[in-house]
Amino acid sequence: MYQVGNLVKELTEKHGRLRESLMPILQGIVERHSYLTDEAMVEVAKELDISAAEVYGTASFYTFLDTKVRGKYVIRICKTITCSMKGKGEIIETIEDMLKIKVGETTSDRMFSLLETNCIGWCHKAPAILINDLPYTELSPEKVVEIIKGYMHK
Amino acid sequence: MINLTINDQKTSVPAGSTVLDAAKKLNINIPTLCNHPDLCIAGNCRVCLVEQKGARTLIAACAMPVAEGMDIHTNTLKVRNARKHVVELLLSEHRSDCTKCYKNQKCELQSLANEFAFGDTIFLDLVEDHPYEIDRSSPSFMKDDSKCIRCQRCVRTCSELQYISAIAVANKGAHQKISSFHDRPMSHVVCTNCGQCVNRCPTGALVEKTYIDQVWDAIYDPEKHVVVQTAPAVRVALGEDLGYDPGERVTGKMVTALRQLGFNSVLDTDFSADLTIMEEGTELLTRLKKALVDGDKKISFPMFTSCSPGWIKFIEHKYPEFLPNLSTCKSPQQMFGALAKTYYAQKRKIDPSKIVSVSVMPCTAKKYEADRPEMRDSGYKDIDYVLTTRELAVMIKQAGINFRNLEPSHYDSIMGDSTGAAVIFGATGGVMEAALRTAYEIVTGREVPFNNLNITPVRGMEGVKEVTIKIEGCTDDWKFLEGAELKTAIAHGLTNANKIMRLVRQGKSPYHFVEIMACPGGCIGGGGQPIPTSMEIRKNRMKAIYSEDEHMILRKSHENPDVIAIYKDFLGKPNSHKAHELLHTHYVEREQY
Numbered sequence: 017m018y019q020v021g022n023l024v025k026e027l028t029e030k031h032g033r034l035r036e037s038l039m040p041i042l043q044g045i046v047e048r049h050s051y052l053t054d055e056a057m058v059e060v061a062k063e064l065d066i067s068a069a070e071v072y073g074t075a076s077f078y079t080f081l082d083t084k085v086r087g088k089y090v091i092r093i094c095k096t097i098t099c100s101m102k103g104k105g106e107i108i109e110t111i112e113d114m115l116k117i118k119v120g121e122t123t124s125d126r127m128f129s130l131l132e133t134n135c136i137g138w139c140h141k142a143p144a145i146l147i148n149d150l151p152y153t154e155l156s157p158e159k160v161v162e163i164i165k166g167y168m169h170k
Numbered sequence: 171m172i173n174l175t176i177n178d179q180k181t182s183v184p185a186g187s188t189v190l191d192a193a194k195k196l197n198i199n200i201p202t203l204c205n206h207p208d209l210c211i212a213g214n215c216r217v218c219l220v221e222q223k224g225a226r227t228l229i230a231a232c233a234m235p236v237a238e239g240m241d242i243h244t245n246t247l248k249v250r251n252a253r254k255h256v257v258e259l260l261l262s263e264h265r266s267d268c269t270k271c272y273k274n275q276k277c278e279l280q281s282l283a284n285e286f287a288f289g290d291t292i293f294l295d296l297v298e299d300h301p302y303e304i305d306r307s308s309p310s311f312m313k314d315d316s317k318c319i320r321c322q323r324c325v326r327t328c329s330e331l332q333y334i335s336a337i338a339v340a341n342k343g344a345h346q347k348i349s350s351f352h353d354r355p356m357s358h359v360v361c362t363n364c365g366q367c368v369n370r371c372p373t374g375a376l377v378e379k380t381y382i383d384q385v386w387d388a389i390y391d392p393e394k395h396v397v398v399q400t401a402p403a404v405r406v407a408l409g410e411d412l413g414y415d416p417g418e419r420v421t422g423k424m425v426t427a428l429r430q431l432g433f434n435s436v437l438d439t440d441f442s443a444d445l446t447i448m449e450e451g452t453e454l455l456t457r458l459k460k461a462l463v464d465g466d467k468k469i470s471f472p473m474f475t476s477c478s479p480g481w482i483k484f485i486e487h488k489y490p491e492f493l494p495n496l497s498t499c500k501s502p503q504q505m506f507g508a509l510a511k512t513y514y515a516q517k518r519k520i521d522p523s524k525i526v527s528v529s530v531m532p533c534t535a536k537k538y539e540a541d542r543p544e545m546r547d548s549g550y551k552d553i554d555y556v557l558t559t560r561e562l563a564v565m566i567k568q569a570g571i572n573f574r575n576l577e578p579s580h581y582d583s584i585m586g587d588s589t590g591a592a593v594i595f596g597a598t599g600g601v602m603e604a605a606l607r608t609a610y611e612i613v614t615g616r617e618v619p620f621n622n623l624n625i626t627p628v629r630g631m632e633g634v635k636e637v638t639i640k641i642e643g644c645t646d647d648w649k650f651l652e653g654a655e656l657k658t659a660i661a662h663g664l665t666n667a668n669k670i671m672r673l674v675r676q677g678k679s680p681y682h683f684v685e686i687m688a689c690p691g692g693c694i695g696g697g698g699q700p701i702p703t704s705m706e707i708r709k710n711r712m713k714a715i716y717s718e719d720e721h722m723i724l725r726k727s728h729e730n731p732d733v734i735a736i737y738k739d740f741l742g743k744p745n746s747h748k749a750h751e752l753l754h755t756h757y758v759e760r761e762q763y
Contacts, residue, residue: 054352057351058763061763062762067334068360069336069338069340069349070338072338
């Protein structure tokens with residue numbers, strides 16, 4: 017669990033304190049810390065003078081605004097039909113095997129989370145994954161091992 | 171004006187009206203669920219679909235503004251099929267254990283299902299697939315998501331009327347739910363327990379936590395002496411749940427019914443409302459004296475009333491820095507509770523451990539208040555069980571009492587006498603009016619300078635009312651107030667309370683004394699009152715409260731004989747040491763979000 021510290025204040029200074037700043041502020045926190053803690057959401061509520069339930073309501077609507085503990089690197093694998101046809105199953109098995117976690121879980125060192133996602137628009141280069149904001153495409157089991165190794169040594 | 175036809179009947183309505191408004195004008199019934207007259211338009215349940223000639227799709231009557239020449243049909247095959255499917259889809263996600271449900275026969279979804287007379291439905295029952303748990307954490311109400319149809323009346327109530335937003339819409343699609351902050355139990359979030367959401371929930375998803383069985387158990391226990399008190403607003407609303415029109419006073423019949431239910435003593439919260447005025451009025455005058463004569467810098471204004479437990483929890487959460495401004499007086503319910511197991515027990519020579527103290531309130535927050543750890547000054551739990559107006563109606567029906575045919579009767583003595591000043595506690599502005607009737611007379615020796623004691627400027631449904639009273643002709647003890655202008659304000663509904671609190675926080679409040687009630691209209695519009703409620707219904711109840719006041723012989727709290735007696739025999743004088751021990755309390759700062 018991270019401490020949100022001054023980040024919310026910095027973000028509200030950047031984006032403003034109006035209701036419409038809620039999204040960019042939440043995105044800013046997730047960009048830095050991968051997910052939203054209760055403390056962070058309460059801090060946002062305080063800064064914008066809205067209720068914490070409203071902040072949670074908004075955050076929980078969006079898949080990419082996670083309110084559960086996530087690792088530093090969130091791997092999202094496309095679960096839709098093209099990626100499935102092009103071997104997404106094997107990719108999942110490889111990652112699960114490598115990180116010793118199942119889909120939906122986070123490694124105990126909080127480095128990686130493995131999640132499924134709806135279509136990310138890379139059907140022509142399936143199978144595809146996202147690691148945080150970066151897409152990786154035309155994956156094979158070998159290729160994905162190399163990519164994740166790269167993150168392990170970052 | 172806009173001209174349109176509905177079912178080939180011509181009508182014209184002002185621009186900005188909805189198709190639903192126009193239909194109402196023509197007495198054409200269109201079913202609704204998410205729509206509520208107190209709340210903004212949502213248009214999310216789709217039960218009110220109608221057909222507009224020339225339009226591609228069906229339209230939601232509650233959300234569609236009228237347009238010139240519109241040709242609307244509310245009873246076509248397409249409309250009926252669509253509505254039927256909408257209701258069926260809602261039912262597929264609704265736990266339909268109707269016969270066992272607390273809202274059985276009072277559920278708007280059930281009535282619609284009944285209207286459409288479903289036999290077999292083509293949709294799956296999806297309720298069993300969800301791991302629903304009922305949230306029973308609040309002492310005031312329960313939240314059962316398996317009965318929720320996500321109409322969001324509760325969410326709009328909590329944000330628009332109460333400025334709390336303790337609940338919001340979370341998740342999406344099939345997972346959408348009405349949730350507190352991160353799904354925490356309702357007892358652990360900023361909820362004020364006001365029950366306005368309960369009052370507006372069309373199904374059994376939000377209901378009061380009922381203590382009916384515990385009260386029956388106490389009544390049937392020969393060892394117990396069960397006393398009951400009834401709040402001022404109950405007597406002008408109870409009738410609605412027993413077949414009367416809104417605004418009919420049923421005080422005497424209610425007292426008879428309570429006696430027939432088996433309560434050992436039927437007493438009146440109005441007695442302790444009068445007592446509240448003595449304590450709170452004295453507190454206000456003492457604060458003014460300390461500030462103006464002694465120059466005590468610690469005394470800050472305005473002083474806030476403390477009768478409404480929803481408001482208390484609101485200020486504890488949202489404006490804790492102003493807790494010292496709250497009157498230390500307990501609410502009338504709790505003053506009554508502390509005295510029932512001390513003064514009343516002594517007078518009646520009853521062992522207080524054998525007394526079960528029940529109150530009937532228009533309020534769900536009172537259940538929470540009775541559970542507060544501060545409320546045990548008698549040495550026991552001062553109030554054992556709180557019933558809402560609705561629960562009392564249920565008990566009357568359970569007992570098979572034919573309410574209409576009851577002979578009216580009077581409250582029992584000792585803590586049963588009351589004045590008109592106490593009755594009006596039930597309406598917004600009532601506490602202020604009662605306080606002014608007494609305080610003005612203490613200071614000047616004369617009655618308040620209003621026709622027939624009716625301080626009309628503090629009355630009515632305006633959200634925030636401001637009234638300034640010039641004090642003239644003070645007696646010797648109060649000369650320091652000569653010519654002073656007492657500035658007061660009154661707010662009802664927490665959104666309005668928040669407007670005043672913003673001024674106070676900004677240092678812009680000119681007020682000395684502020685009355686705040688958590689619910690719209692005051693207690694007459696309380697979360698424990700009969701369902702439905704609307705502005706019109708609240709106005710009728712309010713009219714009944716003032717008519718009850720006008721019919722009382724005594725209309726000033728300090729003239730209540732039971733109040734005079736208790737000061738003489740037991741408490742000494744207002745704000746005495748003993749009064750402080752039993753009738754005053756303190757407050758707790760709580761989490762802000």
